[in-house]
């Protein structure tokens with residue numbers, strides 16, 4: 105990831121992290137990246153995969169193997185992240201499973217606690233040639249309908265600088281008005297704060313909550329030094345809407361189950377969903393400026 109982010113910074117664009125939740129959504133990122141000639145960061149959300157409410161406990165090793173295979177077989181450069189896991193043990197397992205970047209979600213923890221945890225995570229990750237992203241401050245999370253479920257806390261530039269210096273993290277996610285899971289309206293970014301962060305923090309800066317930021321603000325944020333943008337919600341929404349549309353236009357009782365789920369042809373519901381996710385990612389890669397950048401990454 106470090107190599108991708110350095111190239112992005114030098115060439116004034118951002119690499120997208122397009123979060124996946126299953127095989128189709130993972131392959132959609134590969135489809136999009138190859139079509140756009142763009143680097144990409146692929147991966148899964150540790151908070152979801154490791155969620156205690158899951159009916160079946162998932163093995164991070166299976167997801168790591170899937171992600172690694174996709175990254176290794178892609179015709180463009182890719183890195184593999186386990187994003188936002190609350191359990192440190194899951195992050196350690198992720199390193200063994202082949203994830204190249206890990207990120208701890210330190211919900212509600214203070215700065216010194218966060219420094220302590222991330223220092224240990226960085227030591228473990230760097231020991232096996234992997235990298236660490238972390239967040240200082242806290243993004244608000246939106247409810248369906250756009251109201252905020254939590255107010256969040258903007259990133260303090262001096263705290264962020266100290267955090268990066270003491271932990272040695274490889275990338276820093278910042279809270280500058282961006283909101284997690286925001287649909288239907290757009291957040292307003294604090295560009296004065298971003299400028300101060302860029303000036304004080306040595307690590308590459310990451311913007312989560314990409315779904316809820318309008319294109320002009322995304323471009324402006326990239327120009328101001330953001331070089332990784334996380335996108336998840338809009339991809340999940342595309343997937344859901346594609347399946348919803350499928351049921352409205354197909355009578356599945358009259359179709360061969362293989363054709364609906366497995367053959368990969370015109371009436372395969374997963375083909376349509378994958379294509380709709382990929383189309384949205386290609387659109388975002390253009391906004392991020394990462395289109396056609398893959399060829400010049402050494």
Ligand SMILES: [Zn+2]
Pocket residue numbers: 188284312313334
């Ligand atoms: Zn996030």
